[in-house]
Amino acid sequence: MTETIVITFPYSLPEAERIATFLGADVAEYTPDIFANVFTGRKRIVALMSMGIVVRKIAFLVNDKWTDPAVVVVSPDLRFAVPVLGGHHGANELAKELAGLGMQPVITTATESRGRDSVETIADRTGKDVVNRDSTRQVNAALLAADIPVHAVRGPSIVLAGPDVSILVKKGEYTVGIGCRKGVTSSEVVEAVRAALAENAIAEADVFVYATTAKKCNETGLVEAVGILSGNLILLDDDTINAQPGTGPSRASKIGLLGVAGPCALATARRKTLVMGKKIYGRVTVAIAH
Secondary structure (H helix, E strand, C coil), X not given: CCCEEEEECHHHXXXXXXXXXXXXXXXXXXXXXXXXHHCCCCCEEEEECCHHHHHXXXXXXXXXXXXXXXXXXXXXCXXXXXXXXXXXXXXXXXXXXXXXXCCEECCCCHHHHXXXXXXXXXXXXXXXXXXCCCXXXXXXXXXCCCCCCCCCCCCXXXXXXXXXXXXXXXXXXXXXXXEECCCCCHHHHHHHHHHHHHHCCCCHHHEEEEEEEHXXXXXXXXXXXXXXXXXXXXXXXXXXXXXXXXXXXXXXXXXXXXXXXXXXXXXXXCCXXXXXXXXXXXXXXXXXXX
């Protein structure tokens, strides 16, 4: 099974096969349930049919722009490729790819339609992921009016950013929240994180961000440890941490927080699901989410 599927009616199967061959995709004949059946299992959906049919069939399936598949409608005459869902998340690029078959991509996202890159496009092109995804609304809106500076920060380092600053880090599936006692050493943190990852069969390369409270910004051992792990350390403010679902009693209540490791892992995770709740390793507490 490929990540791309072309859906059409029986009378358009020859054209669908041509598109599928070009994209290296699978072909499926339309049924009333086809979109529901493929929506969560494919990254890209090409629908060779009326846009109205597609909109009606995917309306109740749409959940989150960061996880929904890219959906492109191709007109029955193969003249136009129109991104319907996930323009910034693969659909625009898919439509442009179909230009190789002579189709006209119809791009409607504000940034790309005006010849500007979106945050998501820059992240995809550089092999990065956006940590604070809500920021893209403000940054993309600002990109419409002016060039926005891009600051490359080499680690180990600490980045303090507002809600209108998008933070891009290396791709990965997991986030690691870290809490620690004052004066912890880098070796203690590294050993704790590696033990937690090993217990959950997760490779260090699959972690795209480490997170902790901004109150730990002066913990040299923690900062150095993330550098040793070749990771990115994000410091979260109190409101962000306390907005996460309750993760059980924590000593962090003494400093006004619901917790540190668990909430920090959840706050930076894509799917907001804990893989491992907080676990204590000596003077370090670790939680893992994805």
